[in-house]
Amino acid sequence: MSLDNTSHPGRPGTSELVPSRYALRVGEIDVLVVSDGPLSMKTPNLATNADPAVRAAWLDHMCLPTDEIVFPLNAAVVRSGGRTILIDSGLGEEHPDFARAGRWALRLEAAGIDLASVTDVVLTHMHFDHVGGLLVDEVKDRLRRPDLPIHASAAEAKFWASPDFSRSISMPAWFPVAAQSAADRFLAEYGSQLRLFEAESEVAPGVVVRRTGGHTVGHSVVRLASGGDRLTFAGDAVLPASFDHPDWYNAFEHDPEEAARVRVGLLRELAETGEVLVACHLPFPSVGHVAVAGDVFRWVPAFWDY
Numbered sequence: 001m002s003l004d005n006t007s008h009p010g011r012p013g014t015s016e017l018v019p020s021r022y023a024l025r026v027g028e029i030d031v032l033v034v035s036d037g038p039l040s041m042k043t044p045n046l047a048t049n050a051d052p053a054v055r056a057a058w059l060d061h062m063c064l065p066t067d068e069i070v071f072p073l074n075a076a077v078v079r080s081g082g083r084t085i086l087i088d089s090g091l092g093e094e095h096p097d098f099a100r101a102g103r104w105a106l107r108l109e110a111a112g113i114d115l116a117s118v119t120d121v122v123l124t125h126m127h128f129d130h131v132g133g134l135l136v137d138e139v140k141d142r143l144r145r146p147d148l149p150i151h152a153s154a155a156e157a158k159f160w161a162s163p164d165f166s167r168s169i170s171m172p173a174w175f176p177v178a179a180q181s182a183a184d185r186f187l188a189e190y191g192s193q194l195r196l197f198e199a200e201s202e203v204a205p206g207v208v209v210r211r212t213g214g215h216t217v218g219h220s221v222v223r224l225a226s227g228g229d230r231l232t233f234a235g236d237a238v239l240p241a242s243f244d245h246p247d248w249y250n251a252f253e254h255d256p257e258e259a260a261r262v263r264v265g266l267l268r269e270l271a272e273t274g275e276v277l278v279a280c281h282l283p284f285p286s287v288g289h290v291a292v293a294g295d296v297f298r299w300v301p302a303f304w305d306y
């Protein structure tokens with residue numbers, strides 16, 4: 001892909017009929033959710049531990065197709081204390097079958113965000129749909145620079161240096177290969193820029209990245225707090241079926257049992273605090289709240305405020 005958009009006809013920006021960015025404020029912090037474009041997911045991967053009939057009933061309840069569904073992909077830009085922070089980077093050119101994704105860089109450009117002005121990158125984890133955008137040549141030209149720290153958990157970097165997929169029993173065979181390839185190239189290109197943390201790190205005023213583990217061993221969420229407002233960017237800890245079925249194992253979780261524990265703990269906390277949730281794979285703009293519904297949860301999308 002080039003920033004001149006040779007691989008996708010129609011330049012995004014003001015000409016896009018469907019919006020691809022959504023701005024909100026958390027106290028003094030500016031947040032922009034950016035859609036990278038949709039992936040797709042074969043529905044058995046939504047819940048590898050579910051009775052197929054229960055999974056089919058959920059899909060029917062959600063008015064979704066039974067075989068393959070649109071799987072949204074979002075990233076975010078956060079501005080606080082004079083810093084401009086990218087959280088994740090979309091798919092880039094990592095999976096040509098997902099031809100409608102990989103638009104992150106174009107959409108940042110359309111939003112007037114110059115990559116040269118970015119001060120930090122935060123990674124929730126190093127799967128290719130989160131680091132892929134950083135591997136595009138035109139992006140590398142602007143983000144491979146010593147003054148740009150890339151914040152990630154030490155556990156995540158350590159995992160990809162010597163990966164062990166033994167707990168990921170239901171992962172499709174192609175996935176570890178594709179994930180390792182992208183992570184290897186990411187570490188080769190940006191390894192010297194990594195700013196690793198153990199448990200958490202405050203990247204800018206009110207912007208804290210915190211390791212959760214689960215989805216990957218070093219998976220992290222980003223928690224924003226300013227002036228009494230709070231928002232959590234949950235990465236892949238929360239997925240579209242997570243509210244109705246928080247105990248479902250997604251096929252792409254490295255440690256599904258731990259991922260479910262992390263998910264339930266986070267959803268409980270978010271329901272208690274009432275803070276805003278944004279997640280990578282919830283439908284754009286992926287801005288809403290979590291409510292408790294009996295012994296599961298409910299996703300309450302925010303009313304668009306514009």
Ligand SMILES: [Zn+2]
Nearest residue numbers: 127129236280
């Ligand atoms: Zn993901």
